[in-house]
Amino acid sequence: MSDFIDLVLLAMLALTGLRIIFLKDLFAVVMLFGIYSFLTALIFINLDAVDVAFTEAAVGAGISSVLMLGTLALTGREEKESSHSSILPLIVVFITGAALIYGTLDMEPFGNPDNPIHKHVAPRYIEDSPKEIGLPNMVTSVLASYRGFDTLGEVVVVFAALIAVLSLLGVPKEGQEKAPASGLKSHQVLRVVAKLIISPIILFALYVQFHGDFGPGGGFQAGVIAAAALILYALVFGLPNAVAVIGPRFLKFMAAAGVLLYASVGFFSMYKGGNFLDYNKLAADPVAGQHYGILIIELGVGITVFAVMLNIYYAFGNQVERSNIQ
């Protein structure tokens, strides 16, 4: 049954991909990208990778669609005819595809418990992590503790994305030139519904943030969900109103503070005589130390992701409003 679902989902994924290639209407392409992400999330769920599915749905289908729509508002929704020849890229794509298929020839059988991937490092993660780290969710154990350095790197990648967007679009200015009232004034239904659901979304974000130790969730997803709540507010009630709640300058500090909070856990464990990010040294009891460490670094992740996503949206939104005025 599971194989059959996989096949159907993969077929739909391929169809969506093909449609994206041939479609010229970029608005529809963005929507299809959202569908593509949801399909991928479903495949992840079918593979029992719920954490990954959650992230894919929140980031791939949620925030990135909003950001791409923000770009479309600046660039227009029709794809321009490309003047380049597409023969060379086609050849490259075919060679790459052929190489990937060639690579599958010696692949281990799908889902076989004897595969090397299940035999080497994974057993320790599965058997010892409840004792060593004390969390029911092994994904969080691996992500935040065993490979915590990678996660710090990923947070810095998110931070670097903010630096890139700010340097391209400029730092949005606060409180200057009152922009004409934006938002969707005439859509009463939207306004009421938005008012109703924004606070539950933020509450849910907090739940996801702190529930990551026990089930799917954690800082990445929580940060994105919280940012989505404020983006919804900005969309319906206008950018200036959202900026009045949290301004871009403050968000810039938040983004930096999240990274520093994460790193400070590492430095504190160095101060306590351990290696960088050795949570065992944070408290007298190693398992309690692991717990504190993971709680704080997840908070750092959440803060940075939230601040970066919202600030990137502000940067786009600001550009759109400026081009509307002109």
Place this chain on the structure above:
Amino acid sequence: MLEQHLAALPILLPLIAAPIALILGRSSFSWAFATLISACACLFAWQLLDLALANGVISYEVGGWPPPWGIELRVDAANAFVLLAVSALSTLVLLYSKDSIEKEIEASKHTLYYTAHLLCFAGLSGILLTGDAFNLFVFLEISSLATYTMVSLASDRRSLIAAFRYLVMGTIGATFILIGVGLLYMSTGTLNMLDLANRIDIAESGRTINTGLAFIMVGVSIKLALFPLHMWLPSAYTYAPSAVTAFLASTATKVAVYVMIRFIFTVFGVDHVFGSMGMDLILMALAIVAIFKCSYKATVQSDVKTVLAYSSVAQIGYMILGISLVSATGLMAGLIHIFNHALMKGALFMAVGAVFYRVGSVDITAFRGLGKQMPLTMAAFTIAGLSIIGVPLTVGFVSKWYLVTAALEQNQWIVAALVLGGSLLAVIYIGRILEAAYFQERPDSQNTTEIKEVPWLMLAPMWALVLANIYFGVDTSLTTEAASSAAEWLFQNNEMPLGNQAEAK
């Protein structure tokens, strides 16, 4: 305490300094802070190299988890040597940036520039020091994102298109590396490089592993701008701010060359990559074409930054040529050239940036008569240019010497002759610029009195590199010792895991 964490500090210092530099906000504060941090990291890199030469390998378990479960930082002579070059260049370029970016980057974006520079430096250090294949990809992402940002910061609008092309090519490269690492993980179940080397079983799942090898090699080749995948490089180097070009040209592609060395020698094993896959022939052919095609292209450009960019692609050819000779001497020549080329290209691009600072153009016509008006800058350009050509008493000669020796060791007379032939083309493209600077008069129409020497803060790092060019050209003990022990270590270590495997069977 410092001793214990020495391996982690060159990554961690710039990594946390980047958000702090953003918070500091004021251009001069973040400049001073970034320079200080970079100088500290450079000091630690120096100590690391000392330790690695004395003790061999230093391993640092991040999070206290032993590899392969946790992430390991693994320092040996090879990466400590490259790290020293990267961190020294980062410090000198930051010193140079203060005045240089004033003319080329909007004042409101100076803090972002220093933040991006620190992020890029942290990423490059991470790539160098990590012993984990996926961790390498994470740091590659950090450094790449920061690099695209820095290229796009120039006020020249064409830098945006250059940065976009670089972004697309770079992302394809990074994705290929990720696919390759994924395939390796699937067939071995581990991400630690040494553990990978032990567990790669060609007989069992050869086709999957060879596909992984192919994807990693192509991805890294894009990142290091190996001909014919170098198309992003000339425009990115031409339109980026001068300080950025000086930093990227002397570090980013070199770190990618190191990644290639690491994957060939530590992960896949030289016997497999060069012996059974025959990749040495492919690399050698591409390297030789790169040397000649791009050196020739350099001779016909009118923008001096483009000339030097094409020259960079050609110089990368020399490094790859050294690797493809499959001998300890060849590898050593490649490693020495990574270090030496950083010194040469850093100085050259700094001199070109100085010309832009005063004249406002880097076209070859803008160099006319500068020998009289900016004597110190042009003298620096001349010495670094002679080094690129490979004149004795400069580091360029040292690189070429070992490369030719390595070729002759294997009776590759043609390769040795081609290396010398490539130098002749360098004489032409450097010579054209020197001729304009010293033997052509400045056109009267331009106001010549305004053009004078650049501020000392730009001259000092430039001349530091020029003097290093001469110093390491005369006293080669440090570079040859580090490079030869690194090369021997890579070769000898390469046989060990294979030997272990045979015993295990």
